[in-house]
Each structure stands twice: as C-alpha cells, then as structure tokens.
Amino acid sequence: MRVSTVDYHTAGEPFRIVLDGIPPIPGDSVAERRAVAIGAGGSATAPRPSSLDEVRQLLVREPRGHAGMYGGFLVPPDDDGAHLGVLFWHKDGYSTACGHGTIALGAWAVDSGLVPAPADGVARVRIDVPSGRVTALVHRAGGRTTGVTFRNVPSRVSALKLPLATSRGVVEAAVAHAGACYVSVPAAALGLAVSAEQLPELTAVGREIRELLAGAEEVSHPTDPRLSGVYGVVLYEELPSEGSALVQRNVTVFADGQIDRSPCGSGTSARLAVLVAEGRLAPGEELLHESIIGTVFTGRAVGGGDPLAGGVVTEVGGVAFRTGEHLFVVEPGDSLGAGFLL
Template identity: 30%
Template sequence: MIFDRSLDILLVHCQGESGNVLIGGAPEIPGATVLDKMNHLNSVDSSLRLFVTREPRAQVVHTTNLLLEPTRPGADAAFIVLQPDMAHPMSGSNCICVVTALLETGRVPMVEPETLVRLDTAAGLITARARCENGRCLSVSLDNVPAFVWQLDQVIETPKWGAITGDIAFGGVFYAQIDVDQIGLRIVPEAARALAEAGTEIKALLADQVQVRHPEIPSLDDIAYVMFRDYQPDGSVLTCTTLKPGRVDRSPCGTGSSANLAILHARGQIQTGDVRISRSIIGGIFTAEMLGETTVGGRPAVLPRITGQGYVFGRQQLRLDEADPFAHGFAMSDTWGPQVGEL
C-alpha cells in the first residue's frame, strides 16, 4: 500500500471526550491569524475538516484539533478545533488534549515539575500550566480567555417545553446554559440521547431569538452550544453540553465551566479566589477557579482557570487519496441524530 500523502494524528481524550491532535501532513491554511485561518476553514474550504471529522474516518463523537504554527508573539503553538458542524475557536477539553500531546511528543520541551505552554487560538492567547512527572503530563491548568455574561435569564420560546429561561455567556465560545429540570430530564448517561436532541432543538430555536456578538472579535457571533446544568448542594455543577448534530460532551466542558464562572459572578455567588467543581455526565471532573476580574468591551468579565487531565492512547495515519469517493465524508441519522441533514 502506497502512502504518498497522509495525515498523522495522535489519539487523545480528556475525561473521556475525544480530542485527537493532527500533528503532521495538514495543508497550509491561508490567513494571517488563527482567527483568519478558522474563518477560512468555515467559509472558504471545509475539505480538511470534513475529511477528519466524518465517516468513514470518524464518528460523531470525534474532534480533531489542527495543530498550527503560532501567529501571536510568544506563543509556543496554535490550534483550531475541528468538529463535524464547523471549526470552533476554543475548547477547554481539547486545549488540554493539545497541551498533553505537545509535551508527551516533545514538540514543546517538558520541564518537570511544571511546564508553561502558551497557545494561540482564534479566541485569544491561552496560558497552560502542565504538571509533569516521569515524562507524563499529569494535569493541565488553563488560564482561559476572559469569560463574560451576555444576558442572564434570557427567555427562550419553545414549542415542546413552553417558555424556558437560560443564561447566555461567553467562555471561549458562546453558550446558552439552561437548568435541566426545565425540560424534564436528568443529567445521567441513560438520558444522553434525549438531552442531545433537546439541546440541538433549542440551539436551532436560539438562532432566531437571541443575537450575540463578541465585542472585540465580531466574527464570533453565534451560540455554539447549549449546556444543560444541575447545581448541586455542595456548590458543584453537573454539566451536559450538547453538540450539533446530536451528541453530548463526555467531559465537564472547560469553556462551559468558564462561562459558568462568569454567570455565578454576575449573580454575586462567587468572588476572586473561589473554586467550583464541574462534573460531566459520566463523572469526569474539572476544577474551575476565578482568578480575577476584568472587562471585555465594557462588559464585566472574569479570568477563569480550568484544570483537568488528558490521556494519549494511540496514533493514527490517514491516507490522502484523490480517488477516495468519500473524501468529504458523510454522516447518517442512525448514529448522528435527527438533525444531521442540517450539517
């Protein structure tokens, strides 16, 4: 078998959430900044994203992070989150996967007991502190971009559940965060299919009811995810982020946890130095700490730190073949969900 052209992919997960890292073979992506490159992937040429995120090479749960040379001074690397629906600017679990891959492959030299890694993303510069021992990355703490509230208690009209409310906030991408009891479900593994369908249905409704725009990055102007939440008596939050076309995040969701810190701060429930635990639908844990306060475009914002762990579990080589009839991939509703036709 001839592999004249191929993609080299490191298989990584963070608390069960796939965050594979494309470490070699990718074409040059046009653009002066990572944001420009992401916009090119979304609006000009989506072929690379489709190749690595859809069948027959991937399933709905797969994310591939495109590793790039940084465009910001002082950054060690850059990445873009490639998912089946589009390329996204930031993801906490995927960022943890990228840092783990960079260190455990030696692309960024590992320094024990802690290595500092600066990552260029379309959402801004991320500073990661990785705890390292015996050549392994044991945990990663991300100093995320500032998180802020767009609207608290936003009313969302739905045909199925009537008028429900959610908080709209930015934590690297925009979220609608909704108390799960409003849709009559619980955040448990056996409800994953129903949660995924509810989240994608609500996301479609939000497009006509809520307009968002990052005050400093105008092209970030859509609500990327609906996150269901269930606040616990001990102060932790049980999370379930839903992703188009119809699945749930296996991790506690780093950008969602960042947005949650902004919401809690806006409600006067946390202050600088406070730590909250985020738990996923399968029991994974992130810690979310509020490091301080700032502003974004005149809006009050918080500085979040998200800590979790990633695991490198394999390696994959994908052959690039011009004769492949499914070079752009495909997705079917039997496993991808009822809204697959909207991809």
C-alpha cells in the first residue's frame, strides 16, 4: 500500500488530504460515495471493512497517524459547478460536513494551482461535500493565502431548550443541523469550564449527551435521513464581548469522543443559527468563536433566513497552514498492517 497526502492544520485541527492511493469509489454524487465508503450494514462511526477503509485506518491510526487525526479523500464533484468533491473521515468513520477541512481544502486548492487565484483578492473554491455544496472564499495578498472564509449549507435549528437528564443534572440543550447535527450545552450548566484541565470530564459528558439523544426526533434531519443523528456536542462558555462582537469559547466532542482542537467550523455554523434564533445575534453581526487551545474562528449569519424554518446561511473564517507532505507505505511483513489505536 502506498498513499500520498498533503497535510494542513486549521486553527490547530489537522486535515490530511489524500492525493493518491485510494481505490475507485463508485457513485453519482459525493453523498452516494460516502454511503459506499460506509458500506451496506455499516454506520458513520462503524464502517464495513473494505480496501478503502483500510486506507482511512492507515492514516488515522498509529504509527502513521493518531486518534485525533482528521482528513479527506478527494473525489469527483457532483457536477461541473464545483471544483472538487471530498469524503471527510476521522478515527471512527465518515462525517457529512467539516468546516475546518473545507477551510484547509480551499487553501490547498489555490496553493496547489488547482483553482486559479489572483495575487491580491479573493478566489472562490466550490466544494461538494456529503451535505451539499459549500464555497471557500480564499483571501490573497502579495501572492500568499492569508485566510479562508467558507459559506456553509443553510443551518437550521430544531430545538432551543431541549431538557436532558445527564449524570450532572438536568440541562437545556439546543440542536442545530449545519451540514451535520450539533447539540449545544453551556458547560457551566454541567458544572464545568471549557479548559484543557477538564478535558476528560468534558469528553465524557459529550459522549453521554450524544448517547442520550440517539434516535431522538430533534436530531433527525427534516429532508435527508443520511444527515440525521448527533455528530458533535458543543460545550461552550461566554467570554467578555470585544467591541460589537459576541465572544464564546467552546470544545466540540464529536464522533465517538474525538476532540476538535479548532473552534469547529460546522459547529460554529450551528452556534450562529442558535444565536440568531435566540435573538442574540443579528445577520451580519460577528461571533468570535474560540477553541480550547485559544485559536479563533469568526462567524456571521448572511441574509435574513429563518433558522427555525428553512435555515440561515452562515460564513465562518479562519486560517489553514500546510504542515507536511507524505508518502505512507505498508511494507510486506508488517504485522501491524493499518496500525492501531490506544
């Protein structure tokens, strides 16, 4: 097995772009290819064994990866209206959306020359993901990429004050679909703070909340069952405002207990939809969304969409940096094969 990648990080969260080394993935759309990757009888966090999934395992497991690794397989877009398609993956399986990955892909598409870009100005990179088409606005100055803002699929709120009986007491949760389904809970209501010192407790309660909502009506997507089910739990706290911008810190626990090092791109879209529905943020007003490691995404709602009905369009901005280029191999006789997770 020989797999070539280029790696980025977006606000601290890794994104491994697979350039070569995967078998063909049949399907007429990115969403269909994701279903093929998961396999008949599999699930988003428990794919069926396949030659394709061996590549995912190789890249997210030690000794070539780690349990916090994230990445994507490049695939054809749904039609000629997009520049590329992508299947997002993590240590447990395949997701339907990934904001930090979209930011990294926008930077890579321009930096690699796949999408022409001005030395100064903005290039638009259209990307088909399993939840729909997103656009990365790649900002350029002096021939360099200085940042990426991605416009997400519409984000819709399905619950604002959903009571949950957790092991830390009853809390009220908000649920929003932003390409993937996110549940937001204030950390203080659970007796916690968003800090690295409390990460084990935050991870445990995030997994608990995800399990509590398994199969709940509020986490079912209104039109596409492939997008149903809790993907991430956003545990957040308020920070002092900066000028007119609202400021929050969060940690997002996603999949089976994985931690987003970034502020979580699609999770930020979900938070924006909730804040608009609560009347705390008007279209055009800014959210500064800080991660558990102190990195920041900026976000705003665009236009006058209704987050409680058809959804509101959001834009989330950040910076991605290339960290390396790799050729991964599995030599004959390597008994660890695709690797292991601890």
